Amino acid sequence: MGLQELKIIFDNPIYYPGETVKGKLFIFLDTPQKYRGIRIQIKGVAQTFWRVTKKETDNSLRHTAKKSTESFAHEEYFSRRFYIAGGHAGETELPSGEHVRPFEYKLPQNLPSSFESEFGSIRYTAKAIFGFPWGFNQEIEHAFKVVSNCDLNRDPRAKKPVMVEKCKAFGCYCTLSTITANLSIPLGGYVPGQSIPVNVDLENKSGIKISNVKLTLHKNVIYRVKKPRADEKTKSFIEAEISKGPMEYKGMISYKQVLKVPDLQPSTLNTCGIITINYTLKLEADVKRWCCRRRSLKIITPILIGTVPIANYQSLVASGQQNDRIRRKVNSEGFSPGAAVYCTAAPPTYQEPILRARKYPEENASETSPLIPK
Template sequence: MKDARIVLDNEYNTYYAGQTLNGRIEYEFDSPIKVRGIYVRFKGEANTAWTETKEEQTSTQTDQAQYETRDTMHTGHEEYFNIMYYMLGSAEGSEIEIPAGKQVYNFTCTLPPVLPSSFESQYGYVRYTLKVTLDRPWQFDHHTKLAFTVINPLDLNLNNSYKEPIHLQMEKTFCCLWCASSPLTVDVRAPVSGYCPGQVIPINVDIENKSNVQVHLVQVALRRVVTFRATTPTSATKILREVVVEIQEGPAPAGSTKHWDMRLEVPSIPPSNLVNCGIIDLDYDLNVVCKVSGLHQNLTGKKYVTIGTVPLMGQLAVPTAPPPRPVRDDPAVLPVSPGPPMDSYGGDTSGWTVPGAQPPYQSLYPTLTQPVYKVSPYTARTIQDREDRNHTQVVGPTSFAPCYPTYAAVQPPPLPQ
């Protein structure tokens, strides 16, 4: 076999839960090949894994205490769907000879309407893949595998709490022997609590430094706070806090007053919560750190923010049609209906996510510009798993990264003057 190539019906390989995925496998054979058949498998799953190292005492004799380091691997797993069918032949059928040259086989799959968004991290992932297999009698099967993105919409307009402004107030005095300084006061504001990738968060920082300690830097970071859960060998939890993007200003000398207008652009990242995933929780916060001089402890504070897939359309914006019944208890999660299947796979791509097509919520907000889908900075080391053997060919980028909708053209409301 010269080549194997998987082509999906949109250029971003990105779908919303409930949509229909269509595509084709293109083979190029340099000679005829005998197979039992060709089948495709669609799979959606979440996995968590991390190693915990502990030092345990192996001897109870106090004068000859001995310790041993033990590593425990914690893992968790959820499966959302696993769909397989033959495009040619069958598992029990007779041999079929495929002629040399280019051969094309089409496939389709309607995704379940309730799925968590794609997510990648070093300790776990929510991932969706399809794998096409040449089922060959008495020989190694050949597998061709591709990962694609699934998005569970989170409409910021459907929950009023996302329209609430962010206001963080911090104050600290510094002690020297028995004397306390006048306070350092820091006031941080942002116009709303919900944003989408591509938007710029306007942040006002006001400092009144009546103390005798200099503020070297004020760092404002958007962090993702991920909680991973494992079920094997026992229940365990791991929390990861990592900076997504960070901006900074400074200094603010002792006795000074400072005002900074800061702008923090949200990169292409998955929506908050990972609704419908039971082993990974995803939150975001704005974390503020004021780094001060000397041996004094820094001043810190945080406020949670929500990252959505449908931006706020103004304080009076409401959907022009009643939304479907929400999934679970989150009023911002917007379920969608399956999209129409494709009639053809030739020529230009024509899936619903390519330019000119409408995302499933577009009809609710006629003035909303269409999103630009961008690759996430968080990638998978590999999409191969324990079921994949040496004869599995991964197509697409070497390191898979999901794509998410971005809205640089839709900016949040300004801060009040």
């Protein structure tokens, strides 16, 4: 009896660093209720955590046992507590019914985007604490999303075109021949919802059939722990994929594909020290033959994902495509696209916070179509 429910509702679904988080605490009482104070705790933290299990043998070398070690790290960006009702000496009584208490907090600058995964999280939460006179409190916690503002116009690497070439030998030891691939995109940076126009040139001199040519956009997450010792692990996730194939045994093919950028966190730019998110574009030409130990040719190049698009995006894309057509014409009599140009987008994130997310220990405790050679 008394307090039936606490509920937090935010005014907006997304907040940016430097903005003011505004919300309301709804209190539902079926009878009058005394309380000492109602306060809000709002904080932003990043945490990483995993267990490493090893087998250990005792001194007699007869018995083995598994030993599990917990590795973790913790970063706190802000933490603030404040009363929205009461908090003074003595008790106060709320009548029965519904009560609404607004609250707000101005976020600091340079915050990383919200992120949730198996081995770590960047999480922003508001907790309401209803303090009863007899010492037992009732709490409710709710997460809100923060999106770091990554303006591609401020990074010169985002405006640079990317062109990468790679050649690889295939076949048996006495009959080695090559497959050459060239990948080019007009810009080095994009935002969710935009499309990446990818130009691909392939020359197959190997006499081996290319079964499939696949383009994938990868999100690479680097997790770091600090205790009991410094360590890190990297997980890669395919966020978008498109493919073509097969390509016949010999010949040259040039084609264009469009890869749409899904809803993603922006690339982290040194805002989080224990979780880094970067993106790469990968081209993979699959070769299937029993004598080929290395079965594919791969090109991997980094790209930037931001939240603010390049101002003259359309004109830069059109200019890049025109330059690519000129390059194709110049090289039409022989496949020699030129030296590789790498967009060195340094690895230093847009995902709903999971309210029932994993608890971490505190620091102190295809679209396919055939390729027809020309």
